[in-house]
Amino acid sequence: MKRIDHRIWLLVPPLLLLLVAFIGPVTWLLSRAFTQPAPGFGNFVELWEHPVYLRVIWNTLLISAITTPVCVAVGFPVAHAMTYANARTRRWLIFLVLLPFWTSLLVRTFATVILLQRNGPLNAMLLGMGIIGQPLPLLYNMTGLLIGAVQVLLPFVIFPLHASMMKIEPAYMQAALTLGADPLRAFFRVYLPLTLPGLMTGATLVFISVLGYFVTPAMLGGVRQLMVAQLIQDQIGQFGNWGIAGALSLILLLATAVLLGLLHATVGLKAVAR
Amino acid sequence: MTTTRRDILLGGTALGLAVAGGIPARAATDLKGKTVVFASWGGAYQDAEKQCYCEPFAAATGATVVQDGPMNAAKFRAMIAGGAPDWDVADITIDFLYAGIGDKLFEKIDTRLVHTDRLSPQFVNEYGIGCIVWSYNLGYSTKAFQPGSQPRNWADLFDLKRFPGKRALGDNVVATLEVALLADGVTPEKLYPLDVDRALKKLDTIRSETIFWSTNSQSQQLFVDGEIALGLILNGRAYDAAKKGAPIAISWEQNIQSIDYLAVPAGSRNRDAAMLLIDTMTEADNQAKLANLIAYSPTNPAAFKSIDPKVEPWLSTAPANVKQGFVINAAYWRDHLKPLQERWAMWKLS
Numbered sequence: 223m224k225r226i227d228h229r230i231w232l233l234v235p236p237l238l239l240l241l242v243a244f245i246g247p248v249t250w251l252l253s254r255a256f257t258q259p260a261p262g263f264g265n266f267v268e269l270w271e272h273p274v275y276l277r278v279i280w281n282t283l284l285i286s287a288i289t290t291p292v293c294v295a296v297g298f299p300v301a302h303a304m305t306y307a308n309a310r311t312r313r314w315l316i317f318l319v320l321l322p323f324w325t326s327l328l329v330r331t332f333a334t335v336i337l338l339q340r341n342g343p344l345n346a347m348l349l350g351m352g353i354i355g356q357p358l359p360l361l362y363n364m365t366g367l368l369i370g371a372v373q374v375l376l377p378f379v380i381f382p383l384h385a386s387m388m389k390i391e392p393a394y395m396q397a398a399l400t401l402g403a404d405p406l407r408a409f410f411r412v413y414l415p416l417t418l419p420g421l422m423t424g425a426t427l428v429f430i431s432v433l434g435y436f437v438t439p440a441m442l443g444g445v446r447q448l449m450v451a452q453l454i455q456d457q458i459g460q461f462g463n464w465g466i467a468g469a470l471s472l473i474l475l476l477a478t479a480v481l482l483g484l485l486h487a488t489v490g491l492k493a494v495a496r
Numbered sequence: 497m498t499t500t501r502r503d504i505l506l507g508g509t510a511l512g513l514a515v516a517g518g519i520p521a522r523a524a525t526d527l528k529g530k531t532v533v534f535a536s537w538g539g540a541y542q543d544a545e546k547q548c549y550c551e552p553f554a555a556a557t558g559a560t561v562v563q564d565g566p567m568n569a570a571k572f573r574a575m576i577a578g579g580a581p582d583w584d585v586a587d588i589t590i591d592f593l594y595a596g597i598g599d600k601l602f603e604k605i606d607t608r609l610v611h612t613d614r615l616s617p618q619f620v621n622e623y624g625i626g627c628i629v630w631s632y633n634l635g636y637s638t639k640a641f642q643p644g645s646q647p648r649n650w651a652d653l654f655d656l657k658r659f660p661g662k663r664a665l666g667d668n669v670v671a672t673l674e675v676a677l678l679a680d681g682v683t684p685e686k687l688y689p690l691d692v693d694r695a696l697k698k699l700d701t702i703r704s705e706t707i708f709w710s711t712n713s714q715s716q717q718l719f720v721d722g723e724i725a726l727g728l729i730l731n732g733r734a735y736d737a738a739k740k741g742a743p744i745a746i747s748w749e750q751n752i753q754s755i756d757y758l759a760v761p762a763g764s765r766n767r768d769a770a771m772l773l774i775d776t777m778t779e780a781d782n783q784a785k786l787a788n789l790i791a792y793s794p795t796n797p798a799a800f801k802s803i804d805p806k807v808e809p810w811l812s813t814a815p816a817n818v819k820q821g822f823v824i825n826a827a828y829w830r831d832h833l834k835p836l837q838e839r840w841a842m843w844k845l846s
Binding site for chain 1: 568569570573591595599662667707708710711714717721722723833834837838841842844845
């Protein structure tokens with residue numbers, strides 16, 4: 223008979239915390255979708271009959287889907303530089319990437335507003351250099367939301383990517399190059415696939431984080447960047463309608479699970495298995 | 497004068513306690529040992545309320561007033577659903593008052609304890625007493641527009657030729673539809689029920705030039721930063737921006753007034769003491785003090801006798817301003833908010 227590994231008891235406190243602070247309330251909210259105001263599927267029927275809800279969920283998924291690749295594209299070179307820099311530079315890079323985490327989200331968002339506004343430093347600089355003739359509309363649209371979201375979420379892609387890159391043997395790339403692949407081919411066929419576990423982790427974290435965004439779209443986005451969190455807040459805050467809020471949350475949860483499941487089935491698992 | 501008023505008030509206390517609670521009438525001043533929990537929106541506003549309503553009330557009655565908050569509709573509802581509310585008096589918005597009346601969230605105002613006759617009648621409700629009035633106004637930059645060519649009314653806000661430049665509206669269906677219809681020539685008397693199609697069509701005409709703010713501080717910031725030349729802003733926010741040196745002025749034409757109410761959550765354990773705290777709020781002196789502190793407009797017209805003449809022009813209920821505007825139709829919004837919010841969201845995504 224196998225003996226129980228007693229280290230397993232260490233999992234009890236975090237599991238209890240999860241149960242009380244997360245699983246409990248979330249189950250409670252989601253179950254409201256089927257119980258309030260009346261038992262049954264009334265909330266889902268209502269969501270179906272009022273197209274705005276599904277439109278907003280779609281919009282939310284779309285915004286997440288745009289933000290995620292941008293985040294990966296911006297984070298990838300940083301992770302790469304971090305991996306191959308000397309120890310001193312790496313420490314600095316890690317510090318700089320973490321720095322935003324030590325500032326409150328609201329402060330950072332306000333700072334972004336100041337930086338990007340019509341008469342802000344960025345527009346003033348571009349105007350002064352003669353690159354643009356009119357101030358660029360960088361705020362209250364998708365651009366503003368993207369800039370705000372990407373800078374907040376970068377650490378979530380950089381660190382997992384960095385961890386993956388640290389494990390890649392430099393010899394693999396050398397081998398590919400010696401065997402005749404040009405650098406681009408070597409990168410896409412050898413290097414990039416090896417970073418996939420980290421890349422997928424990072425992308426997933428970003429994607430999920432953006433789905434629940436509330437402050438950033440409200441302050442940096444325009445009216446077209448309407449996201450589901452705002453609807454959920456309206457339903458609970460203004461109408462006390464926990465049922466619809468639960469149903470919205472459940473649909474969002476399921477949509478996310480399906481999407482991520484598909485993504486990982488096609489790209490992620492293959493990468494891990496390799 | 498204060499003594500007389502207090503005498504009336506305390507007479508009311510004894511009566512109220514005796515009648516409502518079936519408790520034997522006690523010494524008039526004796527609310528000692530009673531604790532009233534007051535919930536509001538925090539910040540400078542609640543500080544002012546504490547100083548102008550709660551402290552005079554505590555001094556006069558011996559009751560203790562505990563400050564709590566911030567007021568939150570979901571929290572309020574959860575409290576009532578839980579049986580015993582933690583709050584005795586809450587500062588609530590007009591839409592929550594009207595929504596909450598239908599859901600039986602409030603105690604009826606006891607007119608034997610609250611001097612509703614002190615206030616302008618349009619600010620008194622059966623379930624809540626208006627404590628401050630604020631309004632949606634057309635604000636404009638005095639740098640962008642010189643006297644003589646300044647925007648005056650909502651039609652000007654929609655006039656891209658005469659008033660070019662970025663403009664602002666709130667990202668909120670409430671008041672925005674009214675503004676669009678007023679701009680399109682509908683008179684305040686004929687506004688309700690709102691012609692939503694017409695309003696959204698009107699909004700289409702300036703959509704590309706409009707920034708929709710989602711918080712009041714944002715509306716203020718847009719003016720301070722020169723991001724917009726004109727737009728919808730609340731009077732108190734414009735006052736604050738002007739005080740801090742922003743080149744901003746507001747027009748009072750067709751101002752749309754809204755009211756914050758004090759209400760007593762249903763099932764409050766200190767109903768009578770709560771009513772008496774609300775009564776303290778209705779006194780002209782207390783309202784004037786609050787207006788001088790943070791420039792929210794009083795509901796007791798007598799308050800203007802002691803309001804700073806520098807503040808008065810910014811107040812929605814100042815005699816010159818109150819008659820140019822109208823109170824938003826909260827009953828209409830209660831009945832139509834949900835479908836109209838859905839329409840608004842659809843319009844935003846379109």
